[in-house]
Amino acid sequence: MRPSLKLVAALTPFGAGAMGVNLFFASLIASLIGSWLGWPVLTPWQAAAGGLVIGLPATYAFACHIERLKTEAEGS
Structure with a gap:
């Protein structure tokens, strides 16, 4: 399932920051x-x-993973 653009936009600063720190170290x-x-x-x-x-x-x-978790939680 494709994640919403809002979810990807909200997670982007955290993902980019984490990858930047990992890349630097x-x-x-x-x-x-x-x-x-x-x-x-x-x-x-x-x-x-x-x-x-x-x-x-x-x-x-990661946003795709969150969407799968949301779908699974709604189904149970």
Whole structure:
């Protein structure tokens, strides 16, 4: 079932924020481990932009999950 646009819009800041934080910390860990390979560290702004890009599909998937839970709760 497709989630409503309102649900996706309400969840987007949380999904994008969570993915941005995860991306930033993954970048820090990768730089600590791979600094001898020359891997770059993302700036907070790059992590926030990447969080928006990665966060939108994740937020949509989570909104679909919420819609399934709502449908299941209405049926029981």
